Amino acid sequence: MTALLEIDALTKKFGGLVAVNEFSTRLEAGELCALIGPNGSGKTTIFNLITGIYRPTSGSIHFDGAEIGGERPDLIAKRGIARTFQNIRLFEGLDVLNNVLVGYHLRLKAGPFAAVLRMPGYVREEQMMVAQAQELLEALELDHLIHEDATSLPYGQQRKLEIARALATKPRLLLLDEPAAGMNPEESNDLMRFILHILETFELTVFLIEHQMRVVMGICPRIIVIDHGEIIAEGPPEAIQTNQRVIEAYLGVGEHA
Amino acid sequence: MKKIITRNRILTLAALILLGGLLALAEGNLDPYKLRVLNLCAIFTIFAVTFNLIYGFTGQFSLGHAGFAAIGAYAAALLTMTPEQKVANFFLQPIVPLLADIQWPFLPAMLLGGILAAIVGFLVGFPALRLRSDYLAIATLGFGEIVRVLFVNWQSITNGSLGLKGIPEHTNLYWSWGAAAATVFIVKRLVDSSYGRALKAVRDDDIVAEALGISLAYHKVLSFTVSSFFVGIAGALLANLISTIDPKVFLFFLTYQVVGITVMGGMSSITGSVIAACLYTVFLELLRPLEMSFSLGPIHVPPLPGMRMVIFSALLLAVILFYRQGLMGRREFSWDGLIGKLNGLRLRLGRRESSSDEVSS
Numbered sequence: 001m002t003a004l005l006e007i008d009a010l011t012k013k014f015g016g017l018v019a020v021n022e023f024s025t026r027l028e029a030g031e032l033c034a035l036i037g038p039n040g041s042g043k044t045t046i047f048n049l050i051t052g053i054y055r056p057t058s059g060s061i062h063f064d065g066a067e068i069g070g071e072r073p074d075l076i077a078k079r080g081i082a083r084t085f086q087n088i089r090l091f092e093g094l095d096v097l098n099n100v101l102v103g104y105h106l107r108l109k110a111g112p113f114a115a116v117l118r119m120p121g122y123v124r125e126e127q128m129m130v131a132q133a134q135e136l137l138e139a140l141e142l143d144h145l146i147h148e149d150a151t152s153l154p155y156g157q158q159r160k161l162e163i164a165r166a167l168a169t170k171p172r173l174l175l176l177d178e179p180a181a182g183m184n185p186e187e188s189n190d191l192m193r194f195i196l197h198i199l200e201t202f203e204l205t206v207f208l209i210e211h212q213m214r215v216v217m218g219i220c221p222r223i224i225v226i227d228h229g230e231i232i233a234e235g236p237p238e239a240i241q242t243n244q245r246v247i248e249a250y251l252g253v254g255e256h257a
Numbered sequence: 258m259k260k261i262i263t264r265n266r267i268l269t270l271a272a273l274i275l276l277g278g279l280l281a282l283a284e285g286n287l288d289p290y291k292l293r294v295l296n297l298c299a300i301f302t303i304f305a306v307t308f309n310l311i312y313g314f315t316g317q318f319s320l321g322h323a324g325f326a327a328i329g330a331y332a333a334a335l336l337t338m339t340p341e342q343k344v345a346n347f348f349l350q351p352i353v354p355l356l357a358d359i360q361w362p363f364l365p366a367m368l369l370g371g372i373l374a375a376i377v378g379f380l381v382g383f384p385a386l387r388l389r390s391d392y393l394a395i396a397t398l399g400f401g402e403i404v405r406v407l408f409v410n411w412q413s414i415t416n417g418s419l420g421l422k423g424i425p426e427h428t429n430l431y432w433s434w435g436a437a438a439a440t441v442f443i444v445k446r447l448v449d450s451s452y453g454r455a456l457k458a459v460r461d462d463d464i465v466a467e468a469l470g471i472s473l474a475y476h477k478v479l480s481f482t483v484s485s486f487f488v489g490i491a492g493a494l495l496a497n498l499i500s501t502i503d504p505k506v507f508l509f510f511l512t513y514q515v516v517g518i519t520v521m522g523g524m525s526s527i528t529g530s531v532i533a534a535c536l537y538t539v540f541l542e543l544l545r546p547l548e549m550s551f552s553l554g555p556i557h558v559p560p561l562p563g564m565r566m567v568i569f570s571a572l573l574l575a576v577i578l579f580y581r582q583g584l585m586g587r588r589e590f591s592w593d594g595l596i597g598k599l600n601g602l603r604l605r606l607g608r609r610e611s612s613s614d615e616v617s618s
Contacts, residue, residue: 051468077470091461093525093587094454102458105451106470112479115450116443126451169470 002065004029004205005050005173010059010069012045012229019045021229022059027173032199032206034220036213038249042229043209044086047175050207051083052076063173078106082171084162086178086209090150096142096161097133099150103168104129133168139201140164140194156187160194167198173205174198180212188212192219217241225249265592273438280430292430294542296498298535299433303440303491304515305522305530307484310444312516313524314453315480316460317386318394321378322488322515324401327408327507328377329370329489330496331415334424335359336366337497342423349419350412363427367436367493374489375482382481386474401509408504420503421496428498436494437531440487445527445589447483456480457525517573523583528590533583541565 003026012020020042027033035043048054050061052073061069068076082103091099108115108129110122137143140160145153150161159179166174179195180188192215199206210216216223217237225233225240227249233240240246283295304322311319338346340358351357361369385396408415415421447453455476458466467473496502514537522533547568550560576583588594 053464053468072472073464073467074470074472077468083468085465089462089465091458091465093457093461098454098457101451102454102466102471103469105455105458108451112447112450112452112483115452116446118446122450129451165469 002062003027004031004064005207006062007046007050008060008062010046010049010061011057012042012049012054013057019229020049023226023229023231024059025224025231025234027205027207029172029205030199030203031222032195032208032220034208034210034216034223035226036210036216036223037226037232041227041249043226044177045229046226047083047177047207047209050076050175051081074106077169077171080170080172081175082166082169082173083175084159084166084177084179086181088155088158088162090158090162090165092149092151094150095147096137096150096153097130097146099161100133100137100165100168101129103165104133106169136164136168140167140198156183156190159183159191163194163198167202171204173207176206176208176210178209178211180210180215183212185214188215191215195219261593268592276434276438280434284430293498294538295430296428296433296494298538299430299437300491300494300498301515301518301534301538302437302531303487303494304511305518305534306437306440306444306527307487307491308515308519309522309525309527309530310448310484311480313519313526313530314448314460315456315477316463317477317481318390319385319397319481320394320509320512320516321381321397321400321485323507323509323511324397324404325374325378325485325488326492326495326511327401327404327504328374329367329492330502330507331408331421331492332370332373332489333363333366333493334421334496334502335414336361336369337363337425337427338421338423339425346416346419346421346423347413349417352416353413356414363425363432363497367432367490367497370493371486371489374492375486378485378488379478379482382478382485383474386477386481398509398512401507401512405504405507408507415504418503418505420501420505422501424496424500424502426497426500428494433494433498436487436490440490441527441531443483444487448527452476452479514569517569521573521576521583523585523587525587526583526585526589528588529583529585532585537569541569544568 005027008024010020010023011018023046035046037043045054049056049069052068052071052075055070059069060067063079063081066079068079091102094102108125110119110125114122134143134146137146142157142160142164145157150158153161163176163179176195180191183191195206196219198204208220221236223235223237223240224231225246232245232249233243283292287295304326308322311317335356336359339360343352343357381400385393385400388396409418411417448456455466455471458469458471459473459476463473518533518537519530521537522529544565547564548560548562551558
């Protein structure tokens with residue numbers, strides 16, 4: 001059986017800087033895997049490579065058996081990869097419902113003419129989108145905020161909404177970039193439960209970047225640690241916690257001694 | 258819910274009938290000067306609403322309006338002029354034989370003007386819309402100038418800088434306001450559809466939009482092409498209104514006015530664009546006396562051509578400095594909003610008189 005996501009010797013160079021160096025990993029369907037590492041170690045760059053924002057310098061990314069390295073981001077999204085962003089990026093001009101509805105647009109079959117003329121086919125699709133969006137917001141306990149301005153929501157809710165919007169594209173692989181950033185312990189506990197919940201109900205595979213060790217160690221069975229764009233450790237939380245190279249990368253022991 | 262929708266439909270229909278009646282009344286009774294101003298109101302409405310579609314709703318700062326208007330204007334002019342007029346116009350160099358004997362009715366000529374503008378918009382949009390903000394503005398500005406220079410030099414088709422005279426004056430209030438109403442209707446429908454949401458997503462954050470599976474090229478070009486089509490139509494209306502056009506009509510100045518109007522009306526508000534376009538056109542006419550010479554007792558002021566634009570620019574500056582949202586911001590007119598306001602007003606009046614007044618729906 002092939003893995004859902006298979007990354008092989010992925011490298012990204014910005015001029016002379018090697019941001020990601022020979023990164024390889026496999027994600028099986030249904031897996032929850034964390035990617036951690038010190039600031040600037042190349043985590044977000046890897047996400048940007050998977051989602052097509054950056055073009056790989058070399059190496060390959062296979063999703064569901066097809067090579068997607070360097071493909072246009074919207075086409076990658078259509079294949080079933082969705083993501084959230086490190087700094088929350090909701091659409092300011094739209095309310096909660098419409099932010100989520102944008103996520104359904106990629107499945108719309110009716111053309112712009114049918115949309116302008118409100119042809120029955122389009123109207124049916126639109127009604128279905130709205131119903132699904134409401135259902136999704138209900139499932140994520142955001143339905144009471146449906147007509148609020150997206151950016152006026154409390155921080156934790158904005159994070160959730162961003163995940164809801166990503167889920168609207170019906171992904172098979174969800175990339176979460178520091179979902180717990182800036183959250184207090186209570187909020188991040190809530191988030192952990194939330195991630196486990198969506199992993200199950202939406203039959204997802206989740207790849208997660210996170211700085212809060214509590215979150216990572218709490219829910220991820222497998223952790224990949226990178227530093228300077230290279231994998232320095234990989235394994236279950238217990239093994240990572242005691243790994244000498246990981247401790248050095250984070251605390252700098254040995255380098256300054 | 259259903260009831261409210263039906264009520265709003267009826268109100269819209271009534272408003273359209275009322276508008277039609279008013280136009281018929283105006284068409285029959287007003288003098289040509291006032292009629293021209295009203296026609297210009299409609300034409301600038303189309304310009305502003307379409308600019309709003311590209312910039313206000315899609316976030317693409319394009320400055321090509323004058324170029325697209327020129328394409329629509331010349332196409333419609335050449336298709337509607339009589340063969341005799343063409344002979345009289347093209348005395349330096351004869352017109353290409355293909356166009357010499359053609360004379361179409363106004364509607365197909367206008368539509369072809371729009372379609373040509375849309376085709377050019379599509380072709381220009383594809384490469385140009387890959388650029389961001391300032392670069393797009395410069396590229397489309399260049400496009401507008403290229404069209405103008407091309408029309409100055411394409412003697413056998415455009416009659417160069419001599420321009421075209423004696424274009425039949427087909428444009429009347431029905432044509433111009435009919436086209437404006439169609440533009441508003443279609444743009445509003447587009448903006449309120451799933452495609453409109455995608456356009457707004459592209460405007461707010463294109464990287465996120467793309468990560469959600471929205472093709473940037475497709476949606477930007479869609480918005481650009483729809484907009485170009487109606488700008489072409491407006492150009493056709495303009496040509497058949499003023500009956501004389503030359504490349505100087507389509508200087509960058511035209512685009513500048515459209516940008517100013519749209520900003521004043523409020524970005525992302527179609528209502529704002531319509532109101533601002535009408536106010537601007539009428540206001541500019543009211544200011545006309547400012548440019549004439551006049552005497553204040555012993556002081557004699559010479560004529561000051563261009564004075565109106567000084568005031569327009571000052572006004573635009575004031576809007577940008579103190580009232581950045583424009584007239585309407587992002588709000589739109591709606592029957593629900595209007596009725597809500599009226600109900601509020603009635604409630605307040607009712608409370609003053611008696612306490613028996615209740616909210617009825």
